[in-house]
Amino acid sequence: MTSRLLRLAPALALVALIVLAWQLYADSGRLAEDVLPSPSRVVSQGWENRGDLWSNTLPTLRATLIGFGFSLVVGFLLSVAIDFSAIVRRAFMPLLIVSQTLPIIAIAPLVVIWFGFGLAPKILLVALVTFFAITVSFSEGYRAAEPEAEQLLRSMGASRWRVFRSVRLPTSLPYFFAGLRISITYAVVGAIFAEYAGAESGLGIYMQTAKNSFRTDLVLAAVGVSALLTLTLFALTYVVERIALPWTRA
């Protein structure tokens, strides 16, 4: 435990340094308080409004998790289809890559216009920004399977599906977790984008409302909460990986 804290020390020191510089600059009074609030003000105002922040964090967290779960299922199924059929791969891959070039800032309002202020547009946008890394990491993982292992399974009389299940899929799991960590950092941002374009509650709409009433301190407080949310989800992937891949610790 202490060694882990020691490893975090450089990161914590850097953050402390940045916050300190920010605090000193804000205190110098060169910019008005509502243009650049000091970190201490962000924290104290965030704490005072913790009830509002919390009630807006929950919908964002829910949209993130449901959207990400949906993305996992879709991303995995796509990777399987692509692995089993060269035609599916050739048909889908260009489309999937194009989907990653769409400017979310332009797409988000459209998706809200089409699907309303409910959960659906959030799920779609979270999935749109996260599924690709999942599909690609699974696909790369399948292809890393040892040809000797596949040959061995076939010599035992295994079907193609059996070879996939017993060799290709387990081989891909460490790759998948690498992809999972990339995509989960987009998930919260995706949900906030969707809410920013229109929602009844959530950190995105909270930021927008705060900005419109010149509460830059509360905007930043909400940004801090969303960062914490992402960091927590990111850390969770390591916990899940340790449980799911016990052999990597052997």
Add this chain to the structure above:
Amino acid sequence: MTAAAPAQATATPKLELRGLAKSFGTLEVLRDLSLHAHAGEFVSILGPSGSGKSTTFSILTGGERADGGEVSIDGDASAAARAGAFAYMPQKDVLLPWRRIVDNLTLGLEVQGVKRAAARARVAPLLETFGLAGFEQHWPAQLSGGMRQRAALLRTVVQERPILLLDEPFGALDALTRTQMQRWLEEVWERYRWTVVLITHDVREAVFLSDRVYVLSQRPATVVTEVAVPLPRPRTLETLADPVAGRIEAQLLEALLG
């Protein structure tokens, strides 16, 4: 040259390859390859690297199709006869790192549709002989090279297929461990008398373990010579000091170096 026991000479071989041919594009790998193994016989195929030994095994296990020739099991050349005939042990041990040792050992049986508990019950009596008792719950990464190789062999024999195909099983081991494994395999084979076809490029290994040795040519591979090894069993380290063993080794080396 052919000095198989008289009783076997008349019997139908367990495994017979007749006139096998295989090319990859313009690269001719096998040309008129013919060999056989009788039930309970230990036969080795000795050949230079890249001479098509592994391709031969691929054809037997269904990974590749021969361009010509025939493979028959007990005189039956149909695909059905071949389907369940072989248990194959690859060069690398290919223990799946995400399966505990016991689950690696039952892999072949599971693929055949044997239930987990039944598969484990069939593995259990072999654990002692294969030096794996007490290691069932280990991960493959926790085992030494020799143990991994024994696990790979157990995974092969427990499938109870009529013919074992061993593709340079000890090639990746250090010299000392390899010698230990050869002695151990000879002992275990004495007990079970499997029908074995062993691919190797180690002349001494071939002599120590085999009843008969085939020497293959450079690509395209065909049988250059066939040498019986009439050394008494059980074989020990003294067997290798036997002048007969020395003569056979020299004969094989000469055939290999052509």
